[in-house]
Amino acid sequence: MHLSILKSFNPDVLVEMLETAHYFEQWDKLLYTADILHSYAQRIYEERLYCKAMGMTIPFVKMQHPLVYYFGFSQQMRGVACQHLGDYEQARDSIYRYVELGWMEDLGTDGRKIALEFRHLAKVNLYAVEILSGKTELLDDYARVLQNSPNGLLDGLVVIMQTALCYGLNVDEQLSHLNDDISQIKLVQDKTAHFKYRRFCYLVDLYKMRKA
Structure with missing residues (x-):
């Protein structure tokens, strides 16, 4: 141009x-x-x-x-x-x-x-x-990185759930490491954050249905 x-x-x-x-x-x-x-x-x-x-x-x-x-x-x-x-x-x-x-x-x-x-x-x-x-062996490292990356947490949670659904993985352990951070998300008053959080919750519901 x-x-x-x-x-x-x-x-x-x-x-x-x-x-x-x-x-x-x-x-x-x-x-x-x-x-x-x-x-x-x-x-x-x-x-x-x-x-x-x-x-x-x-x-x-x-x-x-x-x-x-x-x-x-x-x-x-x-x-x-x-x-x-x-x-x-x-x-x-x-x-x-x-x-x-x-x-x-x-x-x-x-x-x-x-x-x-x-x-x-x-x-x-x-x-x-x-x-x-496909390099799902990096999930544990990724969860640890997200603990120090609050701005990327929501996107990261969506990635974890997408990976779990795509490759049939159990990511309960990774999510447990991020429980405190996830709780803080609910307090954020931001339209984009709420949109991403709803998407994360939708993927979690699919994940739980698959496990049932």
């Missing part, structure tokens, strides 16, 4: 579009929008490098976050879409793209913090992809 077209986009509007597509599970739209946001971030970054190398003033671009955030978030959402579409190879590819964002120049303190947050998120999400693709 041409730079002039890309620069006409508002990256924060694209972020909102991605969040909406994610909420409504519109995976193809999620992929398409994630690619646009990544292309946007890449073009802006290249322009900044060029201006810096040429000794020119770097153009101001209104963004709510440091540029590294848009690199990471676009790949995170692409990975989520691929995971839900069952394309685990592409999901891994996306995760590897945001596991290490320290290659970017001039990150600054905020940028380095964001890069570290994406590194941790990538670790959690890679576990999910590996487990869903």
Whole structure:
């Protein structure tokens, strides 16, 4: 996509579009929008490098976050879409793209913090992809990782239940380790969290019916 077209986009509007597509599970739209946001971030970054190398003033671009955030978030959402579409190879590819964002120049303190947050998120999400693709021996490790990843807990619980149903596994032990964390979820006043929790409960009901 041409730079002039890309620069006409508002990256924060694209972020909102991605969040909406994610909420409504519109995976193809999620992929398409994630690619646009990544292309946007890449073009802006290249322009900044060029201006810096040429000794020119770097153009101001209104963004709510440091540029590294848009690199990471676009790949995170692409990975989520691929995971839900069952394309685990592409999901891994996306995760590897945001596991290490320290290659970017001039990150600054905020940028380095964001890069570290994406590194941790990538670790959690890679576990999910590996487990869903059949490496169920990682379930115990995954449950332990989720205990230290409150922001990824709900998605992780859904992954555990999907894995249990797909591979006919007993995950009572893994769920018992997360009981306290699950109890705290009910106190969260957030529409997205409630939606994910309802999905988790639905999968738990299916799991119990299978065991009966």
